[in-house]
Amino acid sequence: MRRILSELTLLRCSNCGSDLGGLSTDVIFYCSECGRCWISGERLSPVSIEFVRPGGPDSILLPFWKIDATVTILNRISRKKSSASAAGRPRVFTGSERGLTESDSGSRLVRFIFPAFSTSLILSTGVRMHSENFLPEKTEHGKRFRVIGGSVGRDDAVLLTRAVAVGVEVNRSDFLASVDLEIAVSSAGIYAIGCTPEKNVLKINGSEIGILYAAINDSDEILKQNQVFSD
Ligand SMILES: [Zn+2]
Numbered sequence: 159m160r161r162i163l164s165e166l167t168l169l170r171c172s173n174c175g176s177d178l179g180g181l182s183t184d185v186i187f188y189c190s191e192c193g194r195c196w197i198s199g200e201r202l203s204p205v206s207i208e209f210v211r212p213g214g215p216d217s218i219l220l221p222f223w224k225i226d227a228t229v230t231i232l233n234r235i236s237r238k239k240s241s242a243s244a245a246g247r248p249r250v251f252t253g254s255e256r257g258l259t260e261s262d263s264g265s266r267l268v269r270f271i272f273p274a275f276s277t278s279l280i281l282s283t284g285v286r287m288h289s290e291n292f293l294p295e296k297t298e299h300g301k302r303f304r305v306i307g308g309s310v311g312r313d314d315a316v317l318l319t320r321a322v323a324v325g326v327e328v329n330r331s332d333f334l335a336s337v338d339l340e341i342a343v344s345s346a347g348i349y350a351i352g353c354t355p356e357k358n359v360l361k362i363n364g365s366e367i368g369i370l371y372a373a374i375n376d377s378d379e380i381l382k383q384n385q386v387f388s389d
Contacts, residue, residue: 172202179307181379186221186274186308186348193302195348197312205312206347208294209303211363213352218360218380221274221308222287223315224349229323230265233338236330270322271349274308274315276375284322285329286367292349305350306380316343355381 169178171189178187178196188195188207195207212219271292272284297303310318320341327337352363359368360377371377 172196172204181307181309181376181383183276183309183376184307185311188221188303188305188307188348188350190302190304195305199311207305208347208349209297210292210294210349210351212295212297212303212350213354213363217352217354217363219303219305219350220353220360220380221305222271222349222351223274223310223318224292224347225270225272225315225319225343226345227268227270227319227323228265228342228344229268230340230342231327231337232340233336234327235335235337236332237335267344268323268326270319271351272315272318272322273369274310274348275306275380276309277369277373278375279369279373280310280318281321281325283367283369284318285325287362287365288322288326290365290367292351294349303350306383308348309376312346315346316341319343 169180169187170176171178171187171192171194173194174189174192176189176191178189180187185198186195186205187198187202193207195205196202197205207221208224209219268288270284271287273280277283320339323339323341324337327339328334353360353369354363355361356368358372359370360374360380361368374380
């Protein structure tokens with residue numbers, strides 16, 4: 159009984175005491191009463207939230223992780239389209255003779271954005287979003303948004319950042335053979351990005367990127383929740 163009570167307590171905003179509704183798998187909650195965003199763990203901890211392309215009444219605001227990280231490429235080997243045939247000649251096999259080159263060493267600060275809700279397309283969506291410029295919009299003072307909860311916690315987000323970074327490298331058009339990189343996350347926050355329900359996909363506003371309903375674990379509940387919000 160005590161346990162149930164403490165779980166209920168977790169679902170109250172630590173700032174204003176309002177109920178934080180959500181799905182049973184949610185760990186990210188936005189309080190539409192006071193505008194704070196929380197991540198549940200041992201206790202609720204605050205996380206920054208910014209609004210991106212909120213769109214009109216048809217839009218659903220979904221949480222995405224916005225991770226700024228220093229990416230250090232330790233070793234990146236690409237395989238050129240073809241490697242010269244050296245048949246008949248004695249040779250020493252080196253990387254470059256097999257058509258391998260090293261490039262892009264060094265560090266850079268990179269922003270990664272990927273879904274904080276449960277979808278099997280987190281990585282591919284993150285790789286595709288990497289090439290777009292998502293900037294937060296100035297929110298109208300006093301305007302309250304409804305944001306769907308998220309189920310990808312901060313620790314998972316840090317792990318996923320590394321996977322997205324590798325995906326971004328693999329996605330370059332230079333026939334990557336291998337990449338070794340290090341990631342140091344400098345900040346992690348939430349972007350609430352407006353998405354518009356279409357026939358088979360949730361389309362990210364102002365983008366060509368859509369996420370298939372079939373690949374979103376709670377798509378029915380998400381659409382249903384939004385119905386409740388807009389009533
Ligand atoms: Zn609140």
